[in-house]
Amino acid sequence: MLRPISNRPPVIVAVIDSGFDIAHPQLASNLWYNPAEIPADGIDNDQNGYIDDLHGFDFINQSSDLTACGPAIAQHGTHVAALIAATPNDNHAMSGILPNSQLILLRVSADGTHIDDYAAIQAYEYLTRLAQDGHPVIAANASYGGYTPYSTSEELAIRNMFRENIYLFTGAGNDNKNIDLSTNFIYPASYILPNIISVGATGPANTKATFSNYGTNHVDIAAPGVDILSAIPLERELKIVIAGNTLSAFRIDYTTFLPTQPLTAPLIDCGLGYPTDFPATTAGKIAFIQRGDITFKEKIDHAADAGAIAVIIHNNSPTNDHEIIHDQLTYTPSNPPNIPAVALTHQQAQSIIHIINNQPTAILQATLNNPENAYAKFSGTSYATPLTTAAYALLRQLSPNRSHQDSKHDLLNHGITTTPNLQNYVANSGTLNLLNAIDNDDDLIPDGWERKTFDTLEYFTPTTDRDNDGWKDYLEYYADTNPWYSLSKPNIQNYSRIQLLSFTQYDRPKLQFIAFPETTNTIQRKYDLPDSEWEDITHPIFSSGQQLELIDTKDFVAPREAYYRLKIDSNNP
Structure with missing residues (x-):
């Protein structure tokens, strides 16, 4: 059976990770498409600093x-991305939480294990720029962390994401450490920023996973993180067609995916792959290189430097043909080559080596192999995090008029199952329970709050004032007060606030603020002058609980400091 897909417009979620199998049939249809870019024209059409960034960007290769x-x-990133957005299909073993979404894919790891700090910062800045250019990115998944020193640059980049309402979901780490202790701070989870949600992992019976880091100050929520099933990169069946001969090739690990469209070019003999072995006419051709003397990585790097578009490495001896497979599976470069490379045995090479000097046309083909088997179970906060990212994104999709801060509140306070097992490990003592955060009955309130407060979803309407204190029940939800107890009343001053002050590209102050529902709000300004009075700089704005934004376009008294405040009018008591 398939779960239904929301008919709401898709939301945009970024995945910042190791790499991705973008040809995977469960991901290919959910890639974000940059409408401002013309594919493969080599021009930065949207002038955001990145050429042809149709689906995201590879910040390792700057490509x-x-x-x-x-x-x-690509294994880690593919597994994570699929948990968020894998499309459902009867032939597939799993579906993402949010298949009706668009994924921006950002690569920040050279080897699939270690995150490049500078690349990660570039990814944050890229998302901020996209949001500023009108692409409504709502969340970014960062299933990584490091016990590295505090970085002012990284914190600022993430803070700037908050200015554009982009929330960063990150793993708390897998070392069973208390990350509330300063000696155990892990970044980015340990930055104190309102748009960071740090995720721990639970195991069976909603207990803390044995490996999961913990901390009631620095771990916001937990989610299942043990034996999590998701998609992994598909194996390709590789074939080379040369002069009528079709040869099965071996993939060389840690090199570029061979495209699923055939790669066709002349084959050119490049000896052992030393820099001096490449003819001047190598550019645009497929390099045919003999194994031996130097590493596979060196051969492939030299071929790329010479302009080759792919590499075929053939074994140099019939007595060790089995080693061509062993070698390609075990070599692990720190900086992987960036062109496709495959290997042939000595016996296979002998069938074509006599025609190499004629530079015959070679066709490299890759066929996706057994997609129904391309799944694996992994454990870690890396896999708890995308479940939480997708949950938040689904809340934004279902309730787009709620403020981003309220969606975060709904997730962390109501989208959970609280358990004593997590009391000393997670800030809210809760593990993810998306059903509680969703408003299935469309009455403006998460179902979990209704069940907890009223034991039913049938006993509530938005206009009900159960304790007759002048405050509707749904307003008491917003204020976290008790709708059964008349002395428990909302304090709208604790809720309504100017949340963020920044500046536009023209140096005009930009204010974002959260306003309590059913209130009228006016932004006021004054200067640090003795005779300065508070003045209205906006017309009254009625709030239904959403996040509001204003740019101050009034004239300034320079070079004085200006102060802002929120004036609130309410018909409630």
Whole structure:
């Protein structure tokens, strides 16, 4: 049976990770498409600093080509991305939480294990720029962390994401450490920023996973993280067609995915792959290189430097043909090559070596192999995090008029199952329970709050005032007060606030604020002058609980400091 897909417009979620198999049939249809870019024209059409960034960007190779890594490097990112957005199908073993979404894919790891700090910062800045250019990115998944020193640059980049309402979901780590202790701070989870949600992992019976880091100050929520099933990169069946001969080739690990469209070019003999072995006419051709003397990585790097578009490495001896497979599976470069590379045995090479000097046309083909088997179970906060990211994104999709801060509140306070097992490990003592955060009956209130407060979803309407204190029940939900007890009343001053002050590209103050529902709000300004009075700089704005934004376009008294406040009018008591 398939779960239904929301008919709401898709939301945009970024995945910042190791690499991705963008040809995977459960991901290919859910990739974000940059409408401002013309594919493969080599021009930065939207002038955001990135050429041809159709689906995201590879910040390791500084390229829009997201195929420039092999399955080993792409495994972590593919598994994570699929948990968020894998499309459902009767032939597939799993579906993402949010299949009606668009994924921006951002590669920030060279080897699939370690995150490049500078690349991660570039990814944060890229998302901020996209949001500023009108792409409504709502969340980014960062299933990584490091016990590295505090970085002002990284914190600022994430803070700037908050200015554009982008929330960053990150793993708390897998070392069973208390990350509330300063000696155990892990970043980015340990930055104190309102748009960071740090996720721990639970195991069976909603207990803390044995490996999961913990901390009631620095871990916001937990989610299942043990034996999590998801998609992994598909194996490709590789074939080379040369002069009528079709040869099955072996993939060289840690190199670029061979595209599923045939790669056709002349084959050119490049000896052992030393820099001096490449003819001047190598550019645009497929390099045919003999194994031996130097590493596979060196051969492939030298071929790329010479302009080759792919590499075929053939074994140099009939007595060790089995080692061509062993070698390609075990070599692990720190900086992977960025062009496709495959290997042939000595016996296979002998069938074509006599025609190499004629530079015959070679066709490299890759066929996706057994997609129904391309799944694996992994454990870690890396896999708890995308479940939480997707849950938040689904809340935004179902209730787009709620403020981003309220969606975060709904997730962390109502989208959970609280348990004593997590009391000393997670801030809210809760593990993810998306059903509680969703408003299935469309009455403006998460179902979990209704069940907890009224024991039913049938006993509530938005206009009900159960304790007759002048405050409707749904307003008491917003204020976290008790709708059964008349002395428990909302304090709208605790809720309504100017949340963020920043500046536009023209240096005009930009204010974001959260306003309590059913209130009228006016932004006021004054200067640090003795005779300065508070003045209205906006017309009264009625709030239904959403996040509001205003740009101050009034004239300034320079160079004085200006102060802002929120004036609130309410018909409630």
